[in-house]
């Protein structure tokens with residue numbers, strides 16, 4: 006039998022039992038659930054990553070819905086346990102849901118929610134921060150200063166790359182990839198090359214209009230190009246940022262062979278998912294090419310790094326914090342809670358997961374809908390006409 010897991014209870018007499026496997030930022034998500042007759046149980050276990058057994062113990066015999074985290078393995082076992090307990094709703098507190106076996110959820114008729122949109126700009130800003138930090142060697146220079154090694158200005162000291170006029174490459178120009186591209190194009194006057202399975206017309210129009218603005222003001226216009234293959238981006242770009250979903254088409258997209266096609270002084274940023282990059286091949290590439298730099302928010306075997314990565318001066322590593330702004334994390338909690346609540350209450354699914362703003366307005370009640378259910382179609386859930 007699984008051992009008991011410690012919890013904090015809100016609204017003990019609520020009709021619907023909702024579990025959150027973690028404490029989440031803000032209180033709006035809590036209030037929204039308890040105002041709608043939910044008994045909310047928040048797991049207070051000290052360990053960071055809950056096991057499948059821990060979550061089964063949390064679910065117990067009766068559970069209407071669960072808000073979970075990207076570190077958890079939501080597969081057949083958990084969906085079977087949730088379904089047995091009468092549950093019909095699960096939401097990740099994340100936009101990415103590669104930790105969820107959606108087919109298993111479909112089999113048990115469980116709706117799977119995610120949290121798009123609210124983290125787009127925050128995540129893009131971290132990718133932009135890593136790009137700048139890598140280009141201008143900020144982390145290395147900070148370490149040098151703190152170590153007391155600075156003994157005066159020198160012409161060669163921490164010389165890095167100027168972004169202006171260089172080419173930024175984006176792989177996966179969806180919500181976050183497009184937001185990052187706009188920041189780099191507008192902020193640093195970089196040219197854009199991108200690769201995605203779909204054309205990003207809005208992004209192309211933005212770069213065209215900005216290029217015309219620069220030209221009208223006597224400046225070199227920026228340009229864009231939609232690449233026909235990922236290798237075109239890798240060969241041409243000076244800074245490459247990865248923003249695709251993780252699935253079997255993007256697993257190890259960056260590997261020994263693709264790294265070899267990149268410029269020797271290129272910068273690679275990954276704020277998508279660790280397994281998009283073959284991290285062992287990356288460490289080797291960093292060793293062989295000291296002017297090649299990376300900024301990584303995500304890792305292949307989180308929370309671990311592959312041997313050698315932590316020692317590389319040409320790597321900047323941060324612990325999966327790309328969506329970590331207060332507004333975003335509170336909003337993610339709200340969207341995740343509303344996904345679960347909406348299914349429990351029998352609400353329809355919001356018609357556009359790219360426009361979730363009405364759910365985030367603290368001065369108005371949220372729409373009676375689940376903001377984003379990824380398997381809505383497979384489950385035949387009705388769509389909101391609001």
Ligand SMILES: NC(=O)C1=CN([C@@H]2O[C@H](COP(=O)(O)OP(=O)(O)OC[C@H]3O[C@@H](n4cnc5c(N)ncnc54)[C@H](O)[C@@H]3O)[C@@H](O)[C@H]2O)C=CC1
Nearest residue numbers: 101128177178179180181201202249250254276277327328
């Ligand atoms: N590091 C972090 O904290 C965060 C990481 N993420 C990751 O970023 C991912 C993207 O998020 P969004 O931009 O909101 O999703 P999105 O769905 O708007 O964009 C993903 C894009 O990847 C493209 N894509 C899919 N397969 C591809 C392939 N083989 N080659 C090139 N492009 C491909 C899609 O067409 C789509 O345009 C999430 O799935 C998640 O894994 C998201 C938020 C925070």
Ligand SMILES: O=C(O)C(=O)CO
Nearest residue numbers: 098099100101124328
């Ligand atoms: O939302 C996601 O997919 C994350 O990685 C965390 O914000």
